[in-house]
Amino acid sequence: xxxxxGPRPPLGRAPSTRGVPCRRGVANPPSPPPPHxxxxxxxxxxxxxxxxxxxxxxxxxxxxxxxxxDEQMAQAANRVIHMRDGEIVRDERSPE
Numbered sequence: 001x002x003x004x005x006g007p008r009p010p011l012g013r014a015p016s017t018r019g020v021p022c023r024r025g026v027a028n029p030p031s032p033p034p035p036h037x038x039x040x041x042x043x044x045x046x047x048x049x050x051x052x053x054x055x056x057x058x059x060x061x062x063x064x065x066x067x068x069x070d071e072q073m074a075q076a077a078n079r080v081i082h083m084r085d086g087e088i089v090r091d092e093r094s095p096e
Contacts, residue, residue, distance in 0.1 A: 051076045 042050065051073060054064045058078070066073060074080050082090040 047072065 047070075054066070055076065058064050066077070068074060078094050080090075080092045080094075081088055082092070
């Protein structure tokens, strides 16, 4: 498809627009959704919807990489890599 010309519209940080970049990335593959703190500014219900979306994508074979401090997001992951000062300090895999 042709690439968009000109500047991109700004991505809002308000809770109502935070999930838009993620859904845009999913609707227009192969652009991955931005992974940094995807649930950071969302209310609990919308955050749970984002986690469910990532779960469905992963169940369909898409690898999802998320950078987060959100314990609920981390608990939903199949694998969590803990880092400190740029070094891996722990690598956890959830039982399948």
